[in-house]
Amino acid sequence: xxxxxxxxxxxxxxxxxxxxxxxxxxxxxxxxxxxxxxxxxxxxxxxxxxxxxxxxxxxxxxxxxxxxxxxxxxxxxxxxxxxxxxxxxxxxxxxxxxx
Numbered sequence: 001x002x003x004x005x006x007x008x009x010x011x012x013x014x015x016x017x018x019x020x021x022x023x024x025x026x027x028x029x030x031x032x033x034x035x036x037x038x039x040x041x042x043x044x045x046x047x048x049x050x051x052x053x054x055x056x057x058x059x060x061x062x063x064x065x066x067x068x069x070x071x072x073x074x075x076x077x078x079x080x081x082x083x084x085x086x087x088x089x090x091x092x093x094x095x096x097x098x099x
Contacts, residue, residue, distance in 0.1 A: 068093030 027033060053065045071092030075085040 064093045064096035067096035 028037075049069070053069050054060050054062060068089040072085050072089035075088040080088065
């Protein structure tokens with residue numbers, strides 16, 4: 001049963017990739033399509049971060065991870081370099097866990 005699911009999933013992924021490759025170039029050159037294609041990775045990353053920050057299994061939690069995210073947002077608003085943002089977030093989360 002599990003191998004059937006794996007094979008069906010693999011076939012579905014292949015067909016989805018094939019569908020993407022068969023889109024005509026004139027459709028891909030439209031400004032709206034380019035804008036949406038540029039924003040999809042950002043949206044997916046934001047969704048992954050949100051899920052990792054406020055969920056713990058099947059329930060919502062607000063703990064040190066949320067403090068770290070808030071500190072990272074402040075550092076980003078202050079236009080800090082990426083490594084500084086990561087360091088500030090880690091430090092804030094660590095201090096929140098300590099308290």
